[in-house]
Every structure is written in C-alpha cells, then in structure tokens.
Amino acid sequence: MNTWFKYIKLLLVSVCTCLLVTGCNSNVSELPSNQTTSNITTNCRVINHEAGKTQICGQPQKVVALSPPVLDMMLALGVQPAGYAEVDLLNSKVFDRPKEQIPYLGDRITSQPINIGDRGNPSLESLLQLKPDLILGEAAYNETEYQILNKIAPTILINHRDGITPAWQQTISIIAQALGREDKVSAVIAEYEQKISQAKTAIAPIAQHQELLLLAFRGITLNSFTFGAETFAGGLLQDLGFKLVSPKSTEYEVALEVLPKFKSDLIVVMPSGNNNIENAKRQWSQNPILQSISAHNTNRIYFIDYQLASRIRGPIAAELFVTQIYQLLS
Structure with missing residues (x-):
C-alpha cells in the first residue's frame, strides 16, 4: 500500500512539476542525445553518476544535500547547504539551530538550510520553492524520483549505501566535480x-x-x-x-x-x-x-x-x- 501511494504521489507531483518548470527548460540538466562533450562550453562539465549523465555549468551557489553522507562531503569541500534532508523527518521548516538539529555535522553549518524532508522522501514542494542550482542525493533513496528532481535542478546521485563501499574517497570526487571544487579533493x-x-x-x-x-x-x-x-x-x-x-x-x-x-x-x-x-x-x-x-x-x-x-x-x-x-x- 505504501509503495503504491508513493508512486501515485510521485505521478501527481511530476505533473505539477512539469507545469511549474515549463519555460525553464534551460535548467533541465539531462545531456541531450545529440550533444557531446566536445560542444559543451568551457565553464560547463558533464558529470557521470549513478542515474546517468548531467551537465552542470559554473559553480552552483544554492546546493541541496539529500542525505548525511552528501552533507558531510559538501562541508569537507567548504560548501554550505541551502537545503537538507536528514535520515528522520524534522518537524521544522528550517534548520535554524543546525548544531542541535543535525547530529555530528551541525556545528560546521553556518547557513540555515531549508528542511527538505527525510532522505527517502524529499519534499518536492520545498525544492520547487527553494529553486536550487544543484541537488545531490543517493541512488539508494532518490532514484525513483530522479527524473522529477532533475527537472527542478541538475541532480547528481551517488552510490553510497549504508555501511557498504564504495568509500567516500571515491564518491567525493563526483561531488567535487559537481560543485566545481575538484581542486579541494586531494587536500x-x-x-x-x-x-x-x-x-x-x-x-x-x-x-x-x-x-x-x-x-x-x-x-x-x-x-x-x-x-x-x-x-x-x-x-x-x-x-x-x-x-x-x-x-x-x-x-x-x-x-x-x-x-x-x-x-x-x-x-x-x-x-x-x-x-x-x-x-x-x-x-x-x-x-x-x-x-x-x-x-x-x-x-x-x-x-x-x-x-x-x-x-x-x-x-x-x-x-x-x-x-x-x-x-x-x-
């Protein structure tokens, strides 16, 4: 029952999302089938990730992290979140006290990220309102709604399942490439x-x-x-x-x-x-x-x-x- 409810919810939200992003197709990040890396402008790059290939241009300023591992790697690379989804749902619209609300990582957060829900069920409504430049998530939790997320903002999904390799030393390179922070990885x-x-x-x-x-x-x-x-x-x-x-x-x-x-x-x-x-x-x-x-x-x-x-x-x-x-x- 819960699975069917989630699929119905995603279908309804996808219709609304398509209506809301009509006219904004320049933000849609799936790499067109007739486009190759040779004709992408110099400030753009194509990111290979678990859900496919995504083009990102420039250095994203408003970034959403849809899980704790993603947030950890973002912070290590010196990027603050504009939105965040924890493991468990927080009953608050904003992480206005991140040190208390986000275990182990909150004391490194200087922003007040918008609460996007929980990692397995991010709020598409909140994402649409936030209008991020980039969404970072995990394939294990966000693959089902990937197409919808990718219409809201360029979306990168990593393979980083609970307790199982690949190690963060591998996946941080993908995160850094998306953020335009490749030069920070080795440090x-x-x-x-x-x-x-x-x-x-x-x-x-x-x-x-x-x-x-x-x-x-x-x-x-x-x-x-x-x-x-x-x-x-x-x-x-x-x-x-x-x-x-x-x-x-x-x-x-x-x-x-x-x-x-x-x-x-x-x-x-x-x-x-x-x-x-x-x-x-x-x-x-x-x-x-x-x-x-x-x-x-x-x-x-x-x-x-x-x-x-x-x-x-x-x-x-x-x-x-x-x-x-x-x-x-x-």
Missing part, C-alpha cells in the same frame, strides 16, 4: 590520511592482536548484523589495527542466540533501527544470553551511535568516529 583526503595515521599510532597498543566484533544491534527480539571490513566503520577499525570478527566482509545477519559463538576480545555495539544506546545498554545488562558473552564478562562491550558509525560515512564522520573509539577504549 581533504590527505588531511584525513594524516589524522588516521596519527590515530593508528596512538591506538596501536590497544588494537594490537585484538579481535573485535562490530555489531549493529537492533534489540533482543530482532536479528542483528555483524559488520566486516568493507563497511564504513569496519574499514576504519581495520585501518586502526583491529582484526574484525565477521563471516562476511560486508554485513551478516545473526540471531541473538548465535552471538556467544563469536570469539572476540571486545565488541563495539551500534544500536540500530528503533534501538538507542541507553536501551541497548539496559538489554545487555539484563539478558542472560548477552551476559554469557566473554567480552561482557571482561567489561569490554562498547556502545557507539549508529548515526555516526554507519549513516554519515564521510571524512568528517570518519574523524569523529575514530576519536570516539579512542576515547571509549582508552
């Missing part, structure tokens, strides 16, 4: 690598010969997921010197009863879904199965926010995650 990556190297040196005495289970924990009544080295948080922990305990390099679903079979020196728990850190700590302190895990008996269960560990997945989040891990384990 962002170099700064990140320097900080990770420093963190690895500091945490080496803790991580050496330590097996770590990274767990997305949805609660005692639902299956959880182990995260491997090809996930955002897993890759960072492996870079720091930990050996990850997981049957797969990506994500692997496990039942509660199976968790004691994983032999690890420590466990990093990421409460996910509707779970949170406070509730997860209570469950781990009361459930007999979880209490039987060896890492629990040695007080080596650590909890970290899933939003930071798996949803943002950019250079800023990486630095914050590594810092929190070091603080938790020290």
